[in-house]
Amino acid sequence: MKQTDILILGGGASGLCAAISAKRTNPNASVLVLEQLPRAGKKILATGNGRCNLGNLNAAAHPYTNKAFAGGVFAQLGTDDLLAFFRSLGLYTRADGEGRLYPLSNTAASVLDALRLECARLGVETLCDTKAESVKKTNGGFSVNDRFAAEKIIVCCGGCAAPAQGSDGSGFALLRSLGHEITPVKPSLVQLTTDTKPIRALKGVRAAAKLTLSTGGEAAGEVLFTEYGLSGIAAMDLSRFVLPDKPAAVSLDFLPDFSAEELTAIIAALCQNNPTLPAENLLTGFVPKALGLAALKAALGAVPQAVGSLQPNEITKITAALKSFTLALTGTKGWRDAQVTSGGANVKQFDRRTLESRLCPRLFACGEVLDVDGGCGGFNLEWAFLSGIIAGKNAALNE
């Protein structure tokens, strides 16, 4: 049996931060990370399209699921602390116009390298190709796989999203085996599958839109039309609200800054002032041409020759197609393509300030394995990093 003070299950974003934080808090504590993939931190490399959107200047105000619980971490550490943490690893960042933070190198590999090198410098031991399959309570703490004994463990296994990057839901099974409740999980920040007939000609078209889900929930930003439905940040953000197995429709407002009345008046004036204008060009000043054509078809069934023939009721229908272009939702692309898990270890069973289990003292959890998730924009990595730092620190106190 290999003995260690602090055993970290999962060497992803939260696990590597927990390891660094534990060692920095107590350099004398032995810290061992078990990672089931051949290398730690594989998912970090895939984040932000390879650029790693590692945080967001607006994270503290972000509507995380279980925000009050997440607030226990954000009350102790904010985005400034995260940036100071990364600077202490030699990693500098920049923010874009929406507060999204990226490494100055614009390369996710820099983030992973910084974390891995600091683990090595501090003497954190990492065992790759080693899956935590079982965990038991013992007199002195815990035993994992009947092979590793530890006084304290930190569960950092992530959720079920993107299993190719190692997060296969096994962290939930480990926590369940010790009596923890796992709230229902579903893929989040994932592309939406929809009725594709009305958008067949739109594959590859991007547009800005406000999206509303008929069962509740809104998101705004870019949408990308695809052969299966909708992608882009707005669609991914809307997926947070999708209820599995509940029929729903997505309504897209391509011109949220205009009221329906304003838009109808503008289109009516355009038609009146230039009656010979080919109808296919009527909406090119508002949306990409292909999208304008799809809206005209959705409104009128076919695209008329010239705009002069359009009747007032047809103009109202065109406005409706631009402001509530509706697609039946058939589901999402599922776990393989999801960025995040919604649901997870019930946060009521953890202390929000220390991330220690209320059921199993000396067991901590952080990152996505807990039932905390956010939208696109760096919020999930920031949660993983900061909660990892808090869990690691508290596990190392009194060691």
Ligand SMILES: Cc1cc2nc3c(=O)[nH]c(=O)nc-3n(C[C@H](O)[C@H](O)[C@H](O)COP(=O)(O)OP(=O)(O)OC[C@H]3O[C@@H](n4cnc5c(N)ncnc54)[C@H](O)[C@@H]3O)c2cc1C
């Ligand atoms: C394609 C993609 C892009 C993303 N882009 C962004 C982004 O730009 N910004 C952002 O904020 N968020 C992004 N996310 C989400 C973000 O990556 C996650 O929320 C975050 O990585 C969660 O960190 P974690 O440490 O909790 O889990 P993970 O990063 O999933 O790490 C868990 C680790 O534990 C290991 N593991 C699991 N089970 C076991 C076990 N039983 N034994 C041993 N090891 C185990 C896994 O192999 C993995 O290495 C993205 C996700 C994906 C998939």
